[in-house]
Amino acid sequence: MGWILGIAPLVGLIAMGMSLSHLIPITASVILEDGTTRAFAASLAINFAAGCATWLATRRFRREIGIREGILLVVVVWVGGAFFASIPLLLAIPGLSYTDAFFEATSGLTATGATVLKGLDDLPPSANLWRALLQWLGGMGVIVLAVAILPLLGVGGRQLFKAELPGPMKADQLTPRITETAKGLWLIYAALTAACGLAYRAAGMSWVDALVHSFTTLSLGGFSSHDASFAYFDSPAIEAVAVLFMLAAGVNFATHFVAWRGKSLRAYAADPEARFFLLLAGGSVLGIALYLRMNDVYPDFVTALRYTAFNAISVGTTTGYSTADYNLWPVFAPLWVLFLGTFLSCSGSTGGGIKMIRAMVLFQQVYREFQRLAHPSAIAPLKVSGYTVPNHITFAVLGFFFIWVATMVSMTLLLSLSGLDAMTAFSAVVASLNNIGPGLHEVGPSTNFAGLTDFQTWVLAFAMFLGRLELFTLFLIFTPTFWRK
Numbered sequence: 001m002g003w004i005l006g007i008a009p010l011v012g013l014i015a016m017g018m019s020l021s022h023l024i025p026i027t028a029s030v031i032l033e034d035g036t037t038r039a040f041a042a043s044l045a046i047n048f049a050a051g052c053a054t055w056l057a058t059r060r061f062r063r064e065i066g067i068r069e070g071i072l073l074v075v076v077v078w079v080g081g082a083f084f085a086s087i088p089l090l091l092a093i094p095g096l097s098y099t100d101a102f103f104e105a106t107s108g109l110t111a112t113g114a115t116v117l118k119g120l121d122d123l124p125p126s127a128n129l130w131r132a133l134l135q136w137l138g139g140m141g142v143i144v145l146a147v148a149i150l151p152l153l154g155v156g157g158r159q160l161f162k163a164e165l166p167g168p169m170k171a172d173q174l175t176p177r178i179t180e181t182a183k184g185l186w187l188i189y190a191a192l193t194a195a196c197g198l199a200y201r202a203a204g205m206s207w208v209d210a211l212v213h214s215f216t217t218l219s220l221g222g223f224s225s226h227d228a229s230f231a232y233f234d235s236p237a238i239e240a241v242a243v244l245f246m247l248a249a250g251v252n253f254a255t256h257f258v259a260w261r262g263k264s265l266r267a268y269a270a271d272p273e274a275r276f277f278l279l280l281a282g283g284s285v286l287g288i289a290l291y292l293r294m295n296d297v298y299p300d301f302v303t304a305l306r307y308t309a310f311n312a313i314s315v316g317t318t319t320g321y322s323t324a325d326y327n328l329w330p331v332f333a334p335l336w337v338l339f340l341g342t343f344l345s346c347s348g349s350t351g352g353g354i355k356m357i358r359a360m361v362l363f364q365q366v367y368r369e370f371q372r373l374a375h376p377s378a379i380a381p382l383k384v385s386g387y388t389v390p391n392h393i394t395f396a397v398l399g400f401f402f403i404w405v406a407t408m409v410s411m412t413l414l415l416s417l418s419g420l421d422a423m424t425a426f427s428a429v430v431a432s433l434n435n436i437g438p439g440l441h442e443v444g445p446s447t448n449f450a451g452l453t454d455f456q457t458w459v460l461a462f463a464m465f466l467g468r469l470e471l472f473t474l475f476l477i478f479t480p481t482f483w484r485k
Helices: 001-034 036-062 065-093 096-109 125-140 142-153 158-164 178-203 208-218 236-248 252-262 265-271 272-294 299-316 331-341 356-374 392-419 420-431 454-468 473-478
Strands: none
Touching: 001 065, 001 125, 001 178, 036 065, 036 125, 065 096, 065 125, 065 454, 065 473, 096 125, 096 272, 096 454, 125 178, 125 208, 142 331, 178 208, 178 236, 178 252, 208 236, 236 272, 236 299, 252 265, 265 272, 272 299, 272 331, 272 356, 299 331, 299 420, 299 454, 392 420, 392 454, 420 454
16 A cells, blocks of 8 residues: 555645635636636635645655556546536536536547537626636646656656556656756647637637637647537638648647757658648548538538538537537538548647557558468568568557547447437547547537436546546556556
């Protein structure tokens, strides 16, 4: 139990630090006079008191964290963060059940974007801002932020960074010091968020909407302050801004960091993931737009291109905004868009899914097996864009893909058993496990997850955690091996 108590002081410190995020909606509530100041102030006090009590009670057990402690800390902070983030929602939104509040907070922190709330236009602005802020904090990961400050407390953060940063090649560092790496990533993240907010304002959004949607665009979260999402604005200019920054957030932030540090765009050309990401996104948009025009869904190709570009990029990058009910498109189009969301985003981005690099490794592994069948004695190393991929990474990707498929099938069967129709169950699991947001049929873009039972809601909340922590991190703590001395 000593190593478990060893992470408790860090949990307390992180809880106290994160409680200060309440100051943003409190400030908004005071300025806008929307009546939620007391709710957020009470939540801040509860969060800070719980963190302070945990730290005071366990600070003598503080120890250097290893891999096992780092993994457990990641899980505790994410799940505990969702628990405490649900408190202001319960206090500020009358009639909200705890199940729905926890689901909404989980969807926020995991940057999923699935919602159970109706009447978003009538919610207090500070409540919508809180939902957006959760996604912004969760987008790059509250743990990566903590890595930047933990060394100041005398605690190293290398294991935390390894456990949190997405992608199969996450051991690589961008700077000699892990703290500098985390700070650099957050600097890029914050700068892009500010640029997005200013662009939204220039395109016609109000300042509040621009702030909310800049948070949820760069996090690829997709929460909106309007039930109609981006259809509320009906503005090609606003949609163009969203598409641009969703694509930017879908690229590995390490690539942004290298481009910024080197003051050169060559970093993007050198990143094979970014090339395939943009190529596949652009090709899918053109193909689906042509398909919709041929099926007379829209009167002309330009209109089809406008709606396809926004919705395909939104779902493909796991953001989840919408300007049209793509449930009503011919079935191939929404299924392809949902399929994009399972792998399009790059590793190290704020998107969900298995990530583009894993898809590239899987494709090359299939090709290598073809080579072995044709030439049994040939030595065929697995290469991605000229880079040889070590076998241990290939095996890890294959293992990840197996558990990803097995989880998706198991949860789909479980939801079907609970009473959901096949399309709703399948798309809800895909949307939650890959942190996409809206699914199809009863959980499509024109509806939400409010019609689900409590059991179904908890299953999908668990799926969101699995997706955000990339399955292994969360599943590992349920194995005897993890707890064995």
